[in-house]
Amino acid sequence: MGSKTPDDERHMYQDRDDPFTASSSGTGGEQRGAHLARDGDGCMAGDGGTNDDDDDDDDDAARVDAALTVTNSAGSADASKKKKRKRPKKKKSKASATKQSSPPRVPLADLFPSGKYPEGERLSYGSAFETTTRARALGVRRGGYRPLEDDAVLDDYRKAAEVHRQVRRWVQQTVEPGQTLTAIATGIEDGVRALLGNPGLEPGQSLKAGLGFPTGLALNNCVAHYTPNPGQKEVVLQQQDVMKVDFGVHVNGWIVDSAFTMSFDPTYDDLLAAVRDATNTGIKNAGVDVRISDVSAAIQEAMESYEVEIRGKVFPVKPVRDLCGHDIKRYRIHGEKTIPFVKNSNQTKMEEGEVFAIETFGSTGRGVTRNGDGIYGYGLSHDAPAHVALPLSSANRLYKTIKENFGTIVFCRRYLDRLGCDRYLAGLNCLVSNGILDAHQPLMDVAGSYSAQFEHTILLRESHKEVISRGDDY
């Protein structure tokens, strides 16, 4: 989930022109411009196995196949299995014989009965950091509990990441033009809940494991923060659309935030390549003791080395300058640190033990957003009280429901509907106007423009970075 540049830093990136005073007629897809999106993401590479007790030959193939096998057609399942088995079995990992279904409905606990899930991509901090590490080993080491070195926490993170990979793989294999955004969003959410083995319908259940925030499906010039709302006119995905798929999975409050972009026309390949490169550049440059300004500069340089030709016209790919990557706290998708995609003077350093969502957005438009119509999601504000006593009794009841089911996790109206809430709009608006809930609106670049997003969650561990959400797709 993208983070808005904080107000007190926004002057650093301001542009004198107002890109939004121009006419709103665009070159394509803009009539559906009320849709925002989040990030999405891809699948796990067959790699990941550091769980080396390989006690069953078939398990390797089964694990690699897990997210691929289509169970609604015996023929294609067999074909897929044969094809996969030809792969050299280099990676060792533990797996069960069970395969993931399509749509994904097999709980991860059945696929990984040991409770151990694939490790994320391991990246070194580089030689400068090794010196620091040695210094620490000599006695500078900080005391205290360090969650990222705790196996139980790592198991939670890795499980959340594996759920993300398996669900996004299904999205990448089955989503196509003609489907509604509601069907795509609920498909993702039903998949996540099924794989977590937690429907999240009883109070408190969703706080144990569930969606990390509202599923984002942002189209074209909608850069981020769009999710379909109940009762709104259905949006149907079109062949020309560029869709950012951004969803989160949490286990015990440890949130994996990862996003990818889908298009069905090769016209946009260079736009997607630019943003994927920018995000991977951010990941490569991130690390303990690294200044945020240095990560931003590297991201900007990567993104701006691309251009994209759309229907005969060439556009530079611009980093979106009022959105940022961000750190993630337990049960809090946006922590205090932000990582812009453009040059800045932020000397703040990344620190050991922190978790970052490294994401970038690139656009063929102005590279600045403004709020679109509607609301994407709601989240408790930082200073929300434990209880409220507002004049509107429905607001007080709703507040209790929100605290019980979401806590500080950002939610959307569809998540309230499935809990059986109804006629909650007045209560929601009351909580927003009293500063108890923050409301997030869709973020739009100019009409007719196209934007893309890629995002991974990384753990800054003691001795290396773990790109927890990395897959073989992105």
Ligand SMILES: [Co+2]
């Ligand atoms: Co994010």
